[in-house]
Amino acid sequence: MAAIRRPARARYVLAVLVLVSVTLITLDQRGGGKAITTLRDDAHTVTSPIQGAIHDALRPVGNFLTGAANYGTLEKENERLRQQVANMQNQSLAASAEQAEAQRVLAQAHLPFVGSIPTITAQVVNSDASNFESSVTIDKGTSDGVALGQPVVATGGLVGTIVGVTRHSAVLRLLTDPNFVVGVQLGPVVGSAKGTGIGGPMQVTFDQPIQPALSGTQPKFSLAKGNVVVTSGLQGEAFPSGIPVARVASVAHSPNAPAPTVTLTPVVNVSELDIVSVEIWSPQSASTPGGNG
Amino acid sequence: MTPRTLGQLRVVALVLVGIVIQTTLGADLRVQGVAPDLMLMLAICAGLYGGAHQGVLVGFACGLLSDLFLTNTPFGLTALTFCLVGYLVGTLRATLLPDGWPLVPPVVFVASVVGIVAFLGFGDLVGQVRLLSGGRTVLVRTVVIEALANAVLSLPVALLYERCARGTHGAAELAQGSTESAFG
Numbered sequence: 001m002a003a004i005r006r007p008a009r010a011r012y013v014l015a016v017l018v019l020v021s022v023t024l025i026t027l028d029q030r031g032g033g034k035a036i037t038t039l040r041d042d043a044h045t046v047t048s049p050i051q052g053a054i055h056d057a058l059r060p061v062g063n064f065l066t067g068a069a070n071y072g073t074l075e076k077e078n079e080r081l082r083q084q085v086a087n088m089q090n091q092s093l094a095a096s097a098e099q100a101e102a103q104r105v106l107a108q109a110h111l112p113f114v115g116s117i118p119t120i121t122a123q124v125v126n127s128d129a130s131n132f133e134s135s136v137t138i139d140k141g142t143s144d145g146v147a148l149g150q151p152v153v154a155t156g157g158l159v160g161t162i163v164g165v166t167r168h169s170a171v172l173r174l175l176t177d178p179n180f181v182v183g184v185q186l187g188p189v190v191g192s193a194k195g196t197g198i199g200g201p202m203q204v205t206f207d208q209p210i211q212p213a214l215s216g217t218q219p220k221f222s223l224a225k226g227n228v229v230v231t232s233g234l235q236g237e238a239f240p241s242g243i244p245v246a247r248v249a250s251v252a253h254s255p256n257a258p259a260p261t262v263t264l265t266p267v268v269n270v271s272e273l274d275i276v277s278v279e280i281w282s283p284q285s286a287s288t289p290g291g292n293g
Numbered sequence: 294m295t296p297r298t299l300g301q302l303r304v305v306a307l308v309l310v311g312i313v314i315q316t317t318l319g320a321d322l323r324v325q326g327v328a329p330d331l332m333l334m335l336a337i338c339a340g341l342y343g344g345a346h347q348g349v350l351v352g353f354a355c356g357l358l359s360d361l362f363l364t365n366t367p368f369g370l371t372a373l374t375f376c377l378v379g380y381l382v383g384t385l386r387a388t389l390l391p392d393g394w395p396l397v398p399p400v401v402f403v404a405s406v407v408g409i410v411a412f413l414g415f416g417d418l419v420g421q422v423r424l425l426s427g428g429r430t431v432l433v434r435t436v437v438i439e440a441l442a443n444a445v446l447s448l449p450v451a452l453l454y455e456r457c458a459r460g461t462h463g464a465a466e467l468a469q470g471s472t473e474s475a476f477g
Contacts, residue, residue: 010345014380017353021376024369025419036368043361047313054317063321126362127320131327131435132413132424133365137316164364171364178423179365196427271326 041166044126044137048169052125052139117240119153119277120144125169134160134174134195136273141168149238151279157244157267158182158231159276170278174270175202175245184245185232186223193229193245193264201263202246204229223251229264240281296460303457304339304351311335312358322442327435329442330405331450332359336375337404338447338454340382341390341397347458348379367419374415378408394448401447405440 028036122144126137140146142165152159152172160180164171173180176195184193184204191206227248233241246264253260315331322328332355340348356372363371382404390396413432416424425432 010349010380010383013346014349014376017349017376018373021353021356021369021373025367025373028367028369029419040361040364040368047316051313051317054313126316127328130359130363130366130371131330131409131439132416133363135364137362173364177365178426196431271320271323 041164044164044169044171045166048125048137048139048166051137052123055123055125118280120146120280121275121277122146122170123275124172124273134177134180134270135163136172136174138170138172138276138278139168140278141166141170143167145280146170146278147282149282151239151243151281152276153243153279154268154273154276157246158239159268159270159273161238162278172276174273175266176270182239182245183232183234183237184229185241186227186229186248190232190234201249201265204262204264206262223260223262224248225251228267236283238283240279300458300460303460304454305354307454307457308332308335308351308354308358311355312362315359316362324442325434325438327438327442329446330409330439331446332356332371333375333378333405333408334401334443334447334450335454336379336408337382337401337443338451339458340379340384340404341386341400341451342455342458343383344387345380345383348381348383349376350379352376352379366416366421366424370415370419370421371412374408374412377411378404381407394451397451398444398447401451402440402444405443406436409436409439 024036120140122138122140124136125139138146138152146162146165148162148165150162152161158175160172160174160177162170163173174195175182175193178195180195182193184191186204186206189206191204193202193204195202225248229245229248231237231239231241231243231245233239244267246266249263249265251260251262311331319328319331336348336352336355339351343351352375353372356375357369359371359375360366360368382400390400413424427435
């Protein structure tokens with residue numbers, strides 16, 4: 001390791017590049033960075049096919065690395081899944097009966113959003129380049145019907161929303177991103193959940209005071225660990241109602257606080273996304289006759 | 294084409310390959326949800342092996358490429374951070390740090406911590422308060438895991454960088470004490 005000793009030149013270059021950086025940040029922050037947005041979009045457009053090809057070619061390597069990096073976690077996951085399969089086999093008969101009952105109830109209630117929202121299947125080709133924002137790039141864009149603000153789901157539930165779109169690719173903000181907020185519902189109680197970053201839980205704020213164990217005068221409702229929170233789909237919400245978002249991970253009661261502090265674990269493991277579905281839905285389409293949600 | 298030009302082209306190619314790997318395979322290397330930052334590692338290696346001048350240039354390029362693939366943070370924030378980290382490592386390398394491969398992982402660890410904290414600090418300064426919204430525990434965990442992951446991967450990345458910047462012949466000369474740099 002030998003070093004170069006040209007401090008004056010290095011300082012000069014540093015000063016110039018710091019000024020360039022600050023200028024770029026200022027331009028971007030002040031909203032005058034249309035060229036910057038175009039540059040970012042172009043970068044995604046150019047690189048997404050390459051990344052898609054590399055993603056496909058190196059998937060076995062990626063799977064191996066994932067396994068190596070998370071060996072202990074995978075062992076626990078396998079054990080948990082074996083247990084879950086056993087439980088599910090026991091519950092399958094009861095579940096199918098309940099599902100038939102639920103379908104009858106939904107049909108009677110005329111809930112138009114169930115199963116009627118068209119979707120576009122897309123593959124994740126590019127994961128987030130930073131540990132401080134949660135976004136991925138998918139291989140479908142405006143040419144496929146993807147538009148800004150559309151909800152994205154995967155097996156299990158909500159994944160995020162489209163925040164950037166080019167002709168052949170789109171950027172999806174995951175629900176773990178600190179900028180992500182979604183209206184949620186748990187039983188009769190509505191509120192909003194927000195991300196706190198990759199690996200961190202989601203935090204939920206309820207719009208009304210709730211008690212540790214609600215019963216009696218209120219509808220049957222339990223704020224218990226493991227309960228699933230779904231999108232509320234209230235007017236103006238960016239998501240249709242009824243999409244599973246997260247499970248209650250912890251409930252902490254404070255004597256002085258009007259409501260307990262609730263953290264959530266997303267239903268979908270966003271760190272292992274591969275195939276997702278973009279819902280062709282918007283709040284505007286929902287409010288039109290025949291719209292969804 | 295001079296050996297120096299060839300070295301520069303190889304480093305440019307390495308940086309481009311680096312951003313593609315970071316954005317395609319980076320997620321597969323996540324531990325507890327945190328991925329190593331190959332571009333930050335390249336900036337640090339440039340400072341270590343090329344000095345402050347090379348550290349600034351490569352750091353800025355790596356940061357700018359990373360910024361292209363970030364959607365929530367201002368364009369230029371990563372470039373600002375990485376060029377400062379490259380300069381800092383290069384300056385310390387010239388004045389303070391001794392030679393030796395065993396030094397690479399600890400230097401990369403410390404420089405990574407400094408880089409990530411600087412990124413968060415600059416982000417907070419320009420109004421990106423959400424970067425800190427995860428809370429102290431999440432932030433400390435993220436910084437430590439990313440820095441450790443960078444340190445673990447630092448030796449192969451450093452070796453690759455050195456080979457690219459100097460070529461096989463240059464690396465042999467380097468081992469004998471030459472101080473020529475691909476970036477001059």
